[in-house]
Amino acid sequence: MGLILPDTGLVIWMSITFLIVLFILKKFAWKPILKGIHDRESSIENALKAAENAKAEVANLKAENERILADARAERDNMIREARELRESMISEAKNKAKAEGEKMLTAARESIQNEKMAAITDLKNQVAQLSIDIAEKIIARELSSENKQKELIGDLLKEVKLN
Amino acid sequence: MNYKAFRTQLLVLAGFLLFSTYAFAYDPDAVAANMSSTTSQSTQTSAAASGDEKFNPGEMIMHHIADAHDWHIYGHIHMPLPVILKTDKGFEFFSSGNFRNHDTHAEQPYKGTHYTYALHHGKIVVWDEVMHKENEEATHHLLDLSITKNVITLFILVGLMLGIFLTVAKAYKKREGQAPKGIQSFVEPLIVFIRDDVAKTSIGPKYQKFMPYLLSVFFFIFFSNLLGLIPFFPGGANFTGNIAVAMVLAVLTFIITVINGNGHYWRHLFAMPGVPVGVLLILTPIEIMGLFLRPFVLMIRLFANISAGHIIALAFYSLIFLFANGGESAGAGYGVSVLSIAFTVFMMFMELLVAFLQAYVFTLLSAIYFGSAVEEHHHEEHADHAHAH
Numbered sequence: 001m002g003l004i005l006p007d008t009g010l011v012i013w014m015s016i017t018f019l020i021v022l023f024i025l026k027k028f029a030w031k032p033i034l035k036g037i038h039d040r041e042s043s044i045e046n047a048l049k050a051a052e053n054a055k056a057e058v059a060n061l062k063a064e065n066e067r068i069l070a071d072a073r074a075e076r077d078n079m080i081r082e083a084r085e086l087r088e089s090m091i092s093e094a095k096n097k098a099k100a101e102g103e104k105m106l107t108a109a110r111e112s113i114q115n116e117k118m119a120a121i122t123d124l125k126n127q128v129a130q131l132s133i134d135i136a137e138k139i140i141a142r143e144l145s146s147e148n149k150q151k152e153l154i155g156d157l158l159k160e161v162k163l164n
Numbered sequence: 165m166n167y168k169a170f171r172t173q174l175l176v177l178a179g180f181l182l183f184s185t186y187a188f189a190y191d192p193d194a195v196a197a198n199m200s201s202t203t204s205q206s207t208q209t210s211a212a213a214s215g216d217e218k219f220n221p222g223e224m225i226m227h228h229i230a231d232a233h234d235w236h237i238y239g240h241i242h243m244p245l246p247v248i249l250k251t252d253k254g255f256e257f258f259s260s261g262n263f264r265n266h267d268t269h270a271e272q273p274y275k276g277t278h279y280t281y282a283l284h285h286g287k288i289v290v291w292d293e294v295m296h297k298e299n300e301e302a303t304h305h306l307l308d309l310s311i312t313k314n315v316i317t318l319f320i321l322v323g324l325m326l327g328i329f330l331t332v333a334k335a336y337k338k339r340e341g342q343a344p345k346g347i348q349s350f351v352e353p354l355i356v357f358i359r360d361d362v363a364k365t366s367i368g369p370k371y372q373k374f375m376p377y378l379l380s381v382f383f384f385i386f387f388s389n390l391l392g393l394i395p396f397f398p399g400g401a402n403f404t405g406n407i408a409v410a411m412v413l414a415v416l417t418f419i420i421t422v423i424n425g426n427g428h429y430w431r432h433l434f435a436m437p438g439v440p441v442g443v444l445l446i447l448t449p450i451e452i453m454g455l456f457l458r459p460f461v462l463m464i465r466l467f468a469n470i471s472a473g474h475i476i477a478l479a480f481y482s483l484i485f486l487f488a489n490g491g492e493s494a495g496a497g498y499g500v501s502v503l504s505i506a507f508t509v510f511m512m513f514m515e516l517l518v519a520f521l522q523a524y525v526f527t528l529l530s531a532i533y534f535g536s537a538v539e540e541h542h543h544e545e546h547a548d549h550a551h552a553h
Contacts (some may be wrong), residue, residue, distance in 0.1 A: 003471070006408035007231060009308040013315045018384070021322050026376035027330035033355060034375060036336030043341050088406040
């Protein structure tokens with residue numbers, strides 16, 4: 001039956017033509033088409049990856065920003081605290097210094113008062129001594145003005161002195 | 165190429181594909197001409213036109229699915245095709261129109277340079293004018309290289325494929341990295357489908373080497389199947405349903421498989437590792453038989469499926485004329501035609517599916533054979549794994 005017996009002519013035409021077509025298509029169609037599809041797929045994949053990366057980067061950046069902000073905030077707090085501390089320490093130092101100075105001045109004043117007092121007392125003592133001597137001189141002078149009195153005194157003095 | 169224009173053409177093509185068949189079926193002139201041409205051809209060599217024009221569906225169908233030396237266009241209009249013959253005395257070139265009488269449209273022998281030739285059941289034979297019968301001795305030395313209906317279909321197909329795919333290739337170069345457009349977006353899903361679901365899964369990492377063949381075969385079969393569904397001039401030929409065409413494709417698959425077969429493939433074919441010698445004596449012949457059986461089955465499947473589609477469509481139409489009984493009961497013919505057309509519409513849809521399916525199956529099986537040929541051995545690895553565990 002002709003239906004199931006291949007015609008030699010058609011086999012030859014088919015073989016030659018199909019092989020030529022296969023060659024042409026392989027070289028000029030399948031290669032660029034497959035390359036085009038592959039390139040596009042990889043470019044899409046790359047783009048997706050890049051987008052993913054960019055997303056991660058943005059997240060990183062955001063975190064970084066937040067961190068910087070937090071740092072800045074902490075820094076500010078630190079600075080304020082330090083300033084406050086500094087102020088406080090300065091005030092207390094000044095206070096202390098003033099206190100010490102005052103103390104010192106007070107001590108010096110006290111000392112000088114003491115000295116003055118001592119000087120005054122000494123002076124007073126001297127004056128009292130002088131005065132006493134003067135008074136004694138005058139009293140003596142008056143007491144020994146008469147002969148009797150001088151003899152009486154000598155007599156008293158002699159009474160006191162006991163000769164043994 | 166204008167993409168929009170092409171798309172419109174495709175749509176028109178699909179429309180014709182579905183509707184023109186009925187138009188032809190309803191045209192009594194065309195059918196009558198068909199009948200007369202078929203019968204005249206079949207009776208010419210035997211009973212020399214006894215006047216008995218009984219419709220023979222078997223002969224009509226066989227005539228339609230077989231290759232032909234001219235292309236029946238419409239009614240008595242036949243497109244003559246070039247005949248190229250290699251005889252033992254040299255080449256012969258003439259038009260197949262010479263086999264047909266200009267006035268009577270009946271077939272007649274033609275006297276060439278070396279011999280006289282005649283058509284016998286669609287085949288060219290050397291005609292002995294004196295004895296009025298075929299010269300079988302000379303016919304035996306005849307090599308028919310004619311541009312037949314199927315060769316023309318082959319050329320149309322090649323033109324179609326080159327046109328489409330070179331255009332698409334250009335589009336890929338021009339629109340690099342951009343989304344597919346027009347005809348590009350029609351073929352790209354198919355190409356990606358063949359690459360991802362056929363080649364990659366069946367062949368494995370070495371699939372790239374086989375892609376050009378697989379793609380060419382797929383689109384070649386797919387387009388020719390579709391072309392075969394068109395019932396008039398550029399289509400209608402039972403091209404992929406021709407055993408010669410199916411054979412060439414199957415043999416190519418076989419050759420590529422054998423060329424690419426690695427040591428592992430041949431070892432498994434001739435001496436399956438781990439199988440006792442006694443079993444090998446039975447297994448190896450079966451394996452070797454299988455080696456040749458595979459392309460054979462590939463050929464038969466394609467040939468039978470596509471031919472069957474054509475036979476069924478033609479058989480349903482034949483029913484109309486069998487019921488009409490040569491015009492005696494035209495009413496029955498018209499009645500049955502409704503049923504026939506309904507069935508043929510259904511079959512056409514089936515054939516659209518089959519057109520794709522057969523192209524897919526042929527490509528898939530080819531890919532599986534290539535995959536088995538280039539497969540690296542896993543058994544030793546498995547053994548190693550087993551030891552390791």
